[in-house]
Amino acid sequence: MISVARNLFNYRELILALAKKNIVVRYKQAYLGLLWAVIKPVMLMLIFTLVKSFVGIETNDIPYPILTFAALMPWIFFQESAAEGVNSITSNTALIKKIYFPREVFPLTAMVTKLVELAIGFLILAALMIYYQMLPTLQALWVPLIIFYTMLVALTISLFGSALNVYYRDVAQALPVLLSLAMYASPVIYPLSLVKTKLLDEQAAGEWSNALYTLYNINPLAGIIDSFQRCLLQGQAPDFNSLLPGFIATIVLLPLSYLYFKKAEDWFADII
Amino acid sequence: MAPIIEVKHLTKEYSLGTLTSAKDTLRHTLAKLRGKNTWHRENFKALDDINFAVEKGEVIGIIGHNGAGKSTLLKHLANITKPTHGEVSVRGSVAPLIEVGAGINPELTGRENIFLNGAILGIPKATIRDKVDSIIDFSELGKFIDTPVKRYSSGMQVKLGFAIATSMDAEILIIDEVLAVGDLAFQRKCFNRMEELIHQQGRTVLLVSHNIRQVERMCSRVILLNQGQIIADGDSHSTCDQFYQLNNKTISGQQDNSTARITSSGEVNIEQVDILDENDEPSESIIEGSTLKIRIRFTSEKKLTQPEFHIGTHTTDFIYLTGESTALLKKDFSFPAGTHEIEQHIPNYPLVPGSYGIRVAVIDQQGRVLFHGESLKFFNVTAKTDNAPLQDELRLIATNVAWKGMPSS
Numbered sequence: 001m002i003s004v005a006r007n008l009f010n011y012r013e014l015i016l017a018l019a020k021k022n023i024v025v026r027y028k029q030a031y032l033g034l035l036w037a038v039i040k041p042v043m044l045m046l047i048f049t050l051v052k053s054f055v056g057i058e059t060n061d062i063p064y065p066i067l068t069f070a071a072l073m074p075w076i077f078f079q080e081s082a083a084e085g086v087n088s089i090t091s092n093t094a095l096i097k098k099i100y101f102p103r104e105v106f107p108l109t110a111m112v113t114k115l116v117e118l119a120i121g122f123l124i125l126a127a128l129m130i131y132y133q134m135l136p137t138l139q140a141l142w143v144p145l146i147i148f149y150t151m152l153v154a155l156t157i158s159l160f161g162s163a164l165n166v167y168y169r170d171v172a173q174a175l176p177v178l179l180s181l182a183m184y185a186s187p188v189i190y191p192l193s194l195v196k197t198k199l200l201d202e203q204a205a206g207e208w209s210n211a212l213y214t215l216y217n218i219n220p221l222a223g224i225i226d227s228f229q230r231c232l233l234q235g236q237a238p239d240f241n242s243l244l245p246g247f248i249a250t251i252v253l254l255p256l257s258y259l260y261f262k263k264a265e266d267w268f269a270d271i272i
Numbered sequence: 273m274a275p276i277i278e279v280k281h282l283t284k285e286y287s288l289g290t291l292t293s294a295k296d297t298l299r300h301t302l303a304k305l306r307g308k309n310t311w312h313r314e315n316f317k318a319l320d321d322i323n324f325a326v327e328k329g330e331v332i333g334i335i336g337h338n339g340a341g342k343s344t345l346l347k348h349l350a351n352i353t354k355p356t357h358g359e360v361s362v363r364g365s366v367a368p369l370i371e372v373g374a375g376i377n378p379e380l381t382g383r384e385n386i387f388l389n390g391a392i393l394g395i396p397k398a399t400i401r402d403k404v405d406s407i408i409d410f411s412e413l414g415k416f417i418d419t420p421v422k423r424y425s426s427g428m429q430v431k432l433g434f435a436i437a438t439s440m441d442a443e444i445l446i447i448d449e450v451l452a453v454g455d456l457a458f459q460r461k462c463f464n465r466m467e468e469l470i471h472q473q474g475r476t477v478l479l480v481s482h483n484i485r486q487v488e489r490m491c492s493r494v495i496l497l498n499q500g501q502i503i504a505d506g507d508s509h510s511t512c513d514q515f516y517q518l519n520n521k522t523i524s525g526q527q528d529n530s531t532a533r534i535t536s537s538g539e540v541n542i543e544q545v546d547i548l549d550e551n552d553e554p555s556e557s558i559i560e561g562s563t564l565k566i567r568i569r570f571t572s573e574k575k576l577t578q579p580e581f582h583i584g585t586h587t588t589d590f591i592y593l594t595g596e597s598t599a600l601l602k603k604d605f606s607f608p609a610g611t612h613e614i615e616q617h618i619p620n621y622p623l624v625p626g627s628y629g630i631r632v633a634v635i636d637q638q639g640r641v642l643f644h645g646e647s648l649k650f651f652n653v654t655a656k657t658d659n660a661p662l663q664d665e666l667r668l669i670a671t672n673v674a675w676k677g678m679p680s681s
Contacts, residue, residue: 017391025379028420098374099392100351100366266354269347270286 019112037117041072084110085158107158137235160257163264192226220246275325281358282322320500333491340497367442378422411435534645544569545649557652564621576607582633
């Protein structure tokens with residue numbers, strides 16, 4: 001992990017240059033430019049809001065559009081960082097075969113690119129907060145840490161996935177499907193408090209309820225999305241009980257994912 | 273001081289055949305777990321036990337036929353791929369110019385690409401900012417520099433790539449076939465830039481090229497690879513000479529497979545063409561400046577009255593060099609039906625060392641071509657001495673000359 005951090009520092013100029021290239025290339029000939037980056041969360045927010053008007057979802061007095069938008073921001077950042085990260089090795093074949101630098105630069109670059117789009121999401125969120133007359137509290141200072149944690153989760157998937165994708169291109173095909181399923185297993189459309197109430201307070205699954213709630217929280221995004229909403233919209237500290245299972249999973253899996261990546265890296269140029 | 277590059281027993285194997293499916297991988301892995309190895313794939317040795325060391329400041333050429341392993345070797349030095357066996361240690365920063373413009377993105381402008389490629393090649397941004405004007409200047413792009421590269425002509429793209437690639441300050445430069453870029457004037461400029469990098473700045477350079485003359489001129493030492501092995505490693509002249517001979521051998525080796533170019537009316541057939549040495553024994557080569565004796569055995573179906581024999585030599589790319597005809601003999605002769613042998617002798621065959629082919633034509637009294645064949649036999653002219661003069665290959669014909677005005681030392 002320390003070597004990742006060191007590489008990140010040593011190759012910061014390269015990562016930034018490649019990220020800049022990604023953004024410029026993507027939006028250069030588009031008239032709306034970077035606005036396209038926020039079209040997706042905004043559209044999803046509108047659709048979810050429409051759906052919500054048919055089915056009741058308890059939101060604890062927070063306007064549903066802003067609640068779901070605050071969920072979509074970390075979710076889409078995670079989803080796209082992972083998906084793009086998994087493709088990042090195979091889509092840079094020319095560079096991989098010609099020039100050496102640590103290959104984790106590619107998944108990292110994919111993430112930094114998405115970070116820029118996330119930043120634009122914050123502008124929309126700020127506009128929504130002004131509209132609903134909500135003020136951020138000091139708890140908002142947790143947000144950078146939550147985003148950093150989201151990056152670790154995305155890296156866990158993209159390091160392992162991108163290396164495996166060099167050998168089996170099935171990975172890049174399967175991942176979007178799995179991720180779109182994972183969205184329903186994460187508190188994006190509904191708030192985590194709903195799950196918590198059902199399982200912990202009402203014990204809806206009988207004796208399995210507590211275990212099921214822990215299982216739900218092994219998905220790190222559950223804790224991330226909930227904390228993101230709490231810190232920004234509710235002025236509350238993160239719920240560490242919901243963060244813990246996912247955090248343990250990440251701490252265990254990230255080093256394994258990185259080791260696999262470094263082991264596979266030697267053969268990228270031969271296999272790709 | 274330890275050598276800047278050290279390669280020990282480097283072997284690289286690639287497995288032949290198609291990609292393995294997940295099913296096969298699973299099957300083989302399961303079999304392996306049960307203690308059986310079902311993995312039988314044919315391996316190809318791209319590099320086979322390569323050993324060499326490079327001192328700082330050396331300029332080394334790597335030559336060899338296509339598929340000899342040159343680029344694979346460079347990839348190991350640039351850390352792009354890892355050896356199957358053996359060890360490669362490089363003590364210094366490496367700048368790979370393996371292919372000019374590998375990192376050029378068509379959507380970005382020339383200027384943006386300069387910064388992007390600089391970052392890819394590990395040049396700090398501040399350094400590029402200092403150099404950007406000289407890079408633009410060298411690339412000759414001028415007002416096009418802020419236009420997306422996708423709208424450039426291919427020549428402009430190559431110029432940009434070369435200008436970026438040669439502007440960095442690495443200790444070791446790895447160059448693979450990049451000098452042949454752009455038009456003649458730009459090639460000249462590239463060549464000068466390379467020489468400047470090599471000679472004035474004292475860098476360590478590895479150069480791969482099929483342009484042997486260029487390698488010979490720029491490098492102090494040349495490594496000759498053949499089928500993944502080093503077959504020569506030494507001063508550039510003798511190694512390049514060895515490569516020429518290897519080349520010639522390959523070409524004459526092809527003669528058996530690719531048939532000679534023959535047109536024949538069927539009445540006369542050339543059975544055998546031989547080169548004879550001074551003892552009149554068949555040989556494959558003669559020494560430069562000695563007598564070339566060509567012996568032809570032919571069969572005629574009927575009596576040949578006053579035929580004309582035309583026997584000549586040509587280069588491997590069919591430039592006719594010599595060619596003399598029996599018509600000039602002004603002598604009547606005829607051959608009865610059957611097999612006969614004739615010889616042509618050229619005293620002091622004037623061609624420089626290389627591989628040459630033999631051409632024979634048989635024409636009857638009426639001027640009808642009975643037989644014409646090229647590449648009927650290949651032979652080598654070998655150098656007179658082992659230490660041939662420098663630039664010995666920069667000529668085609670050896671002549672006797674007299675020198676004047678040379679004071680004795």
